[in-house]
Amino acid sequence: MYAVPDQAGRYAVVTGANSGTGREAAARLAAAGAEVVLAVRTPEKGEQAAAEIRAAYPGATLQVRRLDLADLGSVSAFADELIEAGRPVDLLLNNAGVMVPPERFATADGFELQFGTNFLGPFA
Numbered sequence: 001m002y003a004v005p006d007q008a009g010r011y012a013v014v015t016g017a018n019s020g021t022g023r024e025a026a027a028r029l030a031a032a033g034a035e036v037v038l039a040v041r042t043p044e045k046g047e048q049a050a051a052e053i054r055a056a057y058p059g060a061t062l063q064v065r066r067l068d069l070a071d072l073g074s075v076s077a078f079a080d081e082l083i084e085a086g087r088p089v090d091l092l093l094n095n096a097g098v099m100v101p102p103e104r105f106a107t108a109d110g111f112e113l114q115f116g117t118n119f120l121g122p123f124a
Helices: 020-031 041-058 071-084 112-124
Strands: 013-016 035-040 063-068 092-093
Touching: 013 020, 013 041, 020 035, 020 041, 020 063, 020 092, 035 041, 041 063, 063 071
Parallel strands: 013 035, 013 092, 035 063
Antiparallel strands: none
């Protein structure tokens, strides 16, 4: 297993951190000493993931913040929250995304869902 180098004092944001590779990345960064923001579409699921990470790594410093990459207003609000917090982001892991939706869906801004979520959201 890859050992994450010491991340003490670093501020990390992981999108899609409530499950899968995003959750694992958040856990490993927290275990290595980073303060980690779990940027998730559903805060309740993010809180559950944070509780599981804290159980595995009791010293973990975690925040859960809402971020829906399919809604540019959510992206803007998330960025404003980080700016207001006054702490520069050291690590950004753009993990969240959608893959082959079963039918055509649009984002809150009218873009095709996969394009809007995977490309426009992180770019904004």
